[in-house]
Amino acid sequence: MTGKKLLLITGDFGEDYEVMVPFQALQAVGHEVDAVCPDKEAGETVKTAVHDFRGDQTYLEERGHDFELTATLSEVDPADYDALVLPGGRAPEYIRNYDAVIDAVEHFFAEDKPVAAICHATQILVAADAVEGRTCTAYPALEADVRANGGEWGEGVVTDGNLVTAQAWPDHPEWIAAFLDVLGTDIQHGQPVTAD
Structure with a gap:
């Protein structure tokens, strides 16, 4: 399998698991992932937030890790990437106001490239007019946003x-x-090898 080149866009207080898990998992299966944030450069970090579900009406938020960016948004060309990953958290509510973020999202949809969005990242899709006529989901509190922008609401994944x-x-x-x-990723499952 030849890995693909993926772009992940996040910002300060993106959800910790939703940034780190896909970033690492996609690399683990052979894809190259560039993580970017508006107004920050490669090598700088964003602070993440941990959202936990403890039976309250909404999630509890705590400070997460520092996540190091691998590229600079102003220097990347979305045309060089095969797919887009949009993590959730609080970052989407403000990074959706950056033209470079919306331009990137619009590129991936115009070119019919794969896009993965989770949780509050649907706020970015809404801002980019990408939910109209589509079935999608998000953090449940965003159902009204999806429906108000012409999308159909789905459950789960x-x-x-x-x-x-x-x-x-x-x-x-x-x-x-x-x-x-x-993405068309073919993962070959082999048998574990143990030393005698």
Whole structure:
């Protein structure tokens, strides 16, 4: 399998698991992932937030890790990438206001390239007019946003053409598997080798 080149766009207080898990998992199966953030350069970090579900009406938020960016948004060309990953957290609510973020999202949809969005990342899709006529999902509180912008609401993990969406990090196994399927990633499962 030849790995693909993927672009991951996040910002300060992106959800920790939703940034780190796909970033690492996609690399583990052979893809190259560039992580970028508006107004920050390669080598700088963003602070992540941990969202936990403890039976309250919404999630609890705590400070996560520092996540190092691998590229600079102003220097990358979306045309050089095969797919886009949009993590959730609080970052989407403000990075959706950056023209470079919206331009990148619009490129991936115009070229029918795979896009994976989870949780609050659907706020970016809404800002880029990418949900109209599509079935997608997000953190449940965003159902009204999806419907108000012409989208159909789905549950769990939803694949609609090139778009794979999920509600939150507990969906990672199904979300990442569905995205790998859309990417055409072929993973060969071998038998574990043990030393005698």
